[in-house]
Structures are given as C-alpha cells and as structure tokens.
Amino acid sequence: MQKIQSSLEKIREEIEGFYDQKSWHFLTLNGVALSNEKLEVQWIFSKYATPDEVVVYYIEVPYDVEIPSIADIIPSAIISQRELVDMFGIAVEGSTKGLYLDEDSMQTPLKGCQI
Amino acid sequence: MSRKTINIPLGAQHISLLEPVRFKFECENEKIVGVDSDVGFVHRGVERACTTKFKFDAVGYVVARICGLCAITHSLAYTVAAENLLGAQVTAKAAYLRTLLLELDRIHSHMLCLSHTCENAGFEAMFMQIMGDRELVMEIQELISGNRVQFDYICIGGVNRDITAELGKKILENLTLVEKKVREYKDEFLNNWSLSLKFRGVGALSLEDAYRFNAIGPLARAAGLQTDVRNEMSYLPYKEIGFVMQMQESGDIHARNMVRLDEIQNSIEMCRNIVNGLPEGEIITKIKGKPQGETIVRYEAPRGELMYYVKGNGSAMLDRVRIKTPTFSSIPAFSEIFLGQEYADAPAILASFDPCLSCTAK
Amino acid sequence: MFRKFRKKSPWILHYNAGSCNGCDIEILACISPKYDLERFGVINTGNPKQSDIFLVTGPVTFRSRERLVELYTQMPEPKVVVAVGSCTCTGGVFRDMYNVEDGIDRYIPVDVYVPGCAASPELIIDGVVKALEVLEKKTKAMEKPRKLFSEATTKEGIVDRRECAQKVGEADAKDTE
Numbered sequence: 278m279q280k281i282q283s284s285l286e287k288i289r290e291e292i293e294g295f296y297d298q299k300s301w302h303f304l305t306l307n308g309v310a311l312s313n314e315k316l317e318v319q320w321i322f323s324k325y326a327t328p329d330e331v332v333v334y335y336i337e338v339p340y341d342v343e344i345p346s347i348a349d350i351i352p353s354a355i356i357s358q359r360e361l362v363d364m365f366g367i368a369v370e371g372s373t374k375g376l377y378l379d380e381d382s383m384q385t386p387l388k389g390c391q392i
Numbered sequence: 393m394s395r396k397t398i399n400i401p402l403g404a405q406h407i408s409l410l411e412p413v414r415f416k417f418e419c420e421n422e423k424i425v426g427v428d429s430d431v432g433f434v435h436r437g438v439e440r441a442c443t444t445k446f447k448f449d450a451v452g453y454v455v456a457r458i459c460g461l462c463a464i465t466h467s468l469a470y471t472v473a474a475e476n477l478l479g480a481q482v483t484a485k486a487a488y489l490r491t492l493l494l495e496l497d498r499i500h501s502h503m504l505c506l507s508h509t510c511e512n513a514g515f516e517a518m519f520m521q522i523m524g525d526r527e528l529v530m531e532i533q534e535l536i537s538g539n540r541v542q543f544d545y546i547c548i549g550g551v552n553r554d555i556t557a558e559l560g561k562k563i564l565e566n567l568t569l570v571e572k573k574v575r576e577y578k579d580e581f582l583n584n585w586s587l588s589l590k591f592r593g594v595g596a597l598s599l600e601d602a603y604r605f606n607a608i609g610p611l612a613r614a615a616g617l618q619t620d621v622r623n624e625m626s627y628l629p630y631k632e633i634g635f636v637m638q639m640q641e642s643g644d645i646h647a648r649n650m651v652r653l654d655e656i657q658n659s660i661e662m663c664r665n666i667v668n669g670l671p672e673g674e675i676i677t678k679i680k681g682k683p684q685g686e687t688i689v690r691y692e693a694p695r696g697e698l699m700y701y702v703k704g705n706g707s708a709m710l711d712r713v714r715i716k717t718p719t720f721s722s723i724p725a726f727s728e729i730f731l732g733q734e735y736a737d738a739p740a741i742l743a744s745f746d747p748c749l750s751c752t753a754k
Numbered sequence: 755m756f757r758k759f760r761k762k763s764p765w766i767l768h769y770n771a772g773s774c775n776g777c778d779i780e781i782l783a784c785i786s787p788k789y790d791l792e793r794f795g796v797i798n799t800g801n802p803k804q805s806d807i808f809l810v811t812g813p814v815t816f817r818s819r820e821r822l823v824e825l826y827t828q829m830p831e832p833k834v835v836v837a838v839g840s841c842t843c844t845g846g847v848f849r850d851m852y853n854v855e856d857g858i859d860r861y862i863p864v865d866v867y868v869p870g871c872a873a874s875p876e877l878i879i880d881g882v883v884k885a886l887e888v889l890e891k892k893t894k895a896m897e898k899p900r901k902l903f904s905e906a907t908t909k910e911g912i913v914d915r916r917e918c919a920q921k922v923g924e925a926d927a928k929d930t931e
Contacts, residue, residue, distance in 0.1 A: 299603060304699050305699060305716040308714075310712070321699070352604060355724060360720075384852065433817050434770070435816075435817065436772055438848075441848075454847055460773075460776025460872055521787075523786030527786070
C-alpha cells in the first residue's frame, strides 16, 4: 500500500493526471475520523492484473470544507461520495444526503466516533 | 408536443426481489430513459458497531452478518486484514481449508443466482431443479462448518474445524454429482430458447463502459474486462490449485450466465484439487497482541471485488473499519445498463446482476 | 368452503426488513425440492392482499419500518406473523445499532418466533406449520357469533344502555367458559 499526501486544492488535478482507466481501477472513497475536528479522506486505486498493488491519495481536512467531486473523471465515484456525505456530514460537491439515512436526518454516524 | 414520460416504480417489496430495493424507472413508451435507485432500506450501521461495540477478535463474526450469501468472504477479508495488522502467518493447511469453503460458497451463490435468472425468465421448473441441486453443496458446507449459511468458520489465526478423510470422500462424491448437473445446465442455458436466445443482446455492457464505470466481478468479465482479484492477490494459494479466469465478450445477460457457469466448473475443479492435495499441519496458530497500523485487503466475493480497510491503534477497539462491497460499487454501472432497455426486461436484467442489497447498505 | 381451503392452502408473503439474506435464502431453500414447503399447499406470493402468513426476516431498520407496517395492514384478516431468525425476534447481533429497531414485535404483533442465525429450513417449516394452527384458531375466533348486548337491565323502569352494553373483552371471556 502506497500512500500519497495531497491537499484540498490540488487533489483534483493530481487524480486527473494519475488516473488512467485502462490500467487503474478506482476502488472507493474512504473517510477516517482522526479526531472530532479532523477528517482524513482517501481515494483508493488498485492496478489491474498486478498482485497487491494499491495506491491511496489522501488529504486531511476539517469538517467544514467542501470536498471536490471527481465524478466527471470517474463516474463510479458518485456513490461513494454520497456515502461520505451521509456518514460524516461533510459537504461534497454535487452530492446530497439520503443514500442510507433520511434526507432530513441529523445523524452523522461515523463523525468523531473513533477515539 | 412535448415528450411524455411515465414513472414506474419497481420495489420496495417485489416478488422477483429477495430484498427491499426501489428503482424508479422513467419510461418513454416501453423504453427506459432514466433510472433512480434507492438502496438504503437495509442500512443497519455495522461499520460503526465494529468500532464502538465489539472488540477486534469478535468483529470477524459481526461482519459475517452483513450478508448471508458471501458471509465467508466478509469474515475472511476482515480476518486477513487483522492478521496483517498483528503480523501473523497462518499455516498452509488453514489457508487451503479457507479457500475450500470460499469456493464452495461461490458455487452455491452462483447457483442461486442462476436459478433466480430462470425464475425471472418464467422457467419455474429449472428454478426448482437448480435449487434442489444446490442442496448438495449446502450439505457439504454443513458437514464442514456445522451451519448452512452463517458459518463462523474462519477465526483469527486459522479455521475452527478440521476435515476428516470420510468427509473428504463425501465432498468429492457430491462435487462429482454437481459437476454432472452443471454440464446439463450449460446445455440448457446454451440451447433452450427461453434461456439463451431471449437473453442474447439484452442488458449489454460494452467493454468501454466497463472500464469507464469500473465494473467488477462477473459483470466485468462478461464484458471482456480482465479483472479478478483472485488473480491479483498473493495470500491465498490460487495459483497452485488451478485457477483460470473465465471470460466472455458480449456483456449481455447470456454472457453473465455463461461466466457464472464456467466459474462453477472452475471452482469445482479447485475444490477437488484442495481436497486431494491438502497439506498436513495444524489448523490454528495462537496469535497474541493488538492490531496496530492500517491495511487494505481485497478479495473476490461471488459478486465481485470486496475491500476492507482496517485501522488499529494498539488497543482492543479498532479505529476504523471500511467495507466496500461489490454491489455498492456496481450501482453506477447498473444504472447505465438499464438505459435504453425495455421495461419488461427490467426484472430479468436485475436478477442477472445478482445484486446483494444487504451488502450494499451494510 | 373458503374456510376449508384457507387452511389447506395458505399463501405466504415474505418481507425482508433488513436481514442479512441468510434467512431469506433459507426460506427459498424451504420452497425448493429438498424441503418442499409447497407440499403443505403453501405458495409464495408477492401480493399482500392475497396472503395469510407474513414471514418477516431482519431486525427492522429505520427506513423499512413504514413498509413493514404498511404491508401488515394491507393483509386481510385473519393473518399470522412469523418472525424468522434471531435478529427478527430480538435484534440479535444488530441490537443497539443506531439504525436498527431491535425486533419486529415493537411494531406488529408476532404469533410465531423462529430462532436461529440463520434459521434452518427444518425450523422454518415447523414455524409455518405452527402458524397454520394459529391461523385456524384465529379463523374460528373470527367466525364465532358475538353478542354485543347482554339482557336489558332496568333501573327505576328505564333501560340503562350503559349497563347492558358489554365491556370490551367480556364476550370473549364468556366464550371460553
């Protein structure tokens, strides 16, 4: 597992430059609560036909920012973005709440539950 | 005159679906022009419970309850992740026994999917026949693990039960019977009008779209995209037991069925190799310590790629367990396939995806 | 005539209220040739308005609870509810998770509980056969004529309607005597 740190402003460009749909497979978007104020967001990729090669792009952000959407580069990311909104209550460009929870739900189940 | 569309819902409770999922199809005459899906009916919140309610050695049994069909894959993927964090190795025999049960699970899951496809094509007799033959596999699973569906077979460090010589013989016997039946199904699926011609060209996914939407599992392999996690990992002995990737070109329902049938045959072959060449040794190794660090484990579930991200902090409670299930990441591809199809085909197309909503919503 | 056939051929409605699929495939296995629930005349139907037995699996999740109650109210009387699986009875492993309502008896009355994770086909068949007995009992109870009024009592020459109307449950208590 190879981890590459990025920043909120640059992450879209970096993924756009890195992602090639013939050789890289987008796994998922993942969030890890580091504390009550900080969240680590990861974009996870794996390589086709190569054993155990996984690349993770990650950024560390506070909860009140808006994460840029990559749905125009990778269409299948849209569903993980909606899950991130539901689970952490963080804003993602173009994604609304209501995949698992109700649209008006106040819950943010995974926000700060890890101590 | 403006375009007129009609919204037709499918679900939440529907006879052709096992699970509650709702699709809203926007139809123009018979053609589907828009799809809206609602998959959150079975959301239970397992991810949170894994980090707040259960200690790390019990989580393996909790995540198995995410899905009854691929329970063994879930518990294996979690267990391997935990073993990575603990820095442990399992014996060769334990790895072989794990693979045996995984492949048996794949056989019965694919048979369930095929029977469902038959039912949705209106072929009730075939549905009954496949379900009846599936009991042969369920019987072996019950003999090996002690339960029919939720096995709780894999534990951290190895497996919970050994197989005896008589049991090995029984497994081989039953597998021979199943193999004969699968050859018959293949004949039916290739030559029977209601199963082969009807399904050709329906619900097709092109190779280009498979790449674009990151299709996985039988869906991708039917479209000609060479992806199978069994080929892309090193912690189970798939190379030694004769794994062959099964491919088709056309990407329609028929191709998906053929991929599943071929995979059943390949899995039977692998199970036979495992039982015949089972190494000697202990089935369980004692492991001490607490998980520390982070890891990503992928495994091929019957429906496609399953991913676990586990982060530990050196205590008995884990920091984060992220579960990415196969159906979850295929939903964008599903929606794409539905566009342009006829509404009457929708249940058949849906059954051919073999969706698992309790996986999706966790 | 209907009475006879209802007992002989009960129709099943199956709803998944958030289970892991394990019990659902066991219900399917029940219908398949090896266990063959259909020899009792049982047919799995998708229409709540035609079914007699309601098989529910899963610890009711937050979003499926409305559908569960809706399906229950759509079924005609008499109806029997069978809870299949540990998590349907009590919540099981999913108890106390944030989106789970801990068992279906918080929402609808349950007649037969089938334990097990996942409930084995033999147990499910036992449960359905038990449900048939309950169904018959309920049918009989429904068809029994009931007196709504007892004999008129007069108080100072005036009929007291409040007195002569039977209290709730009184008629049933008399029947059992």
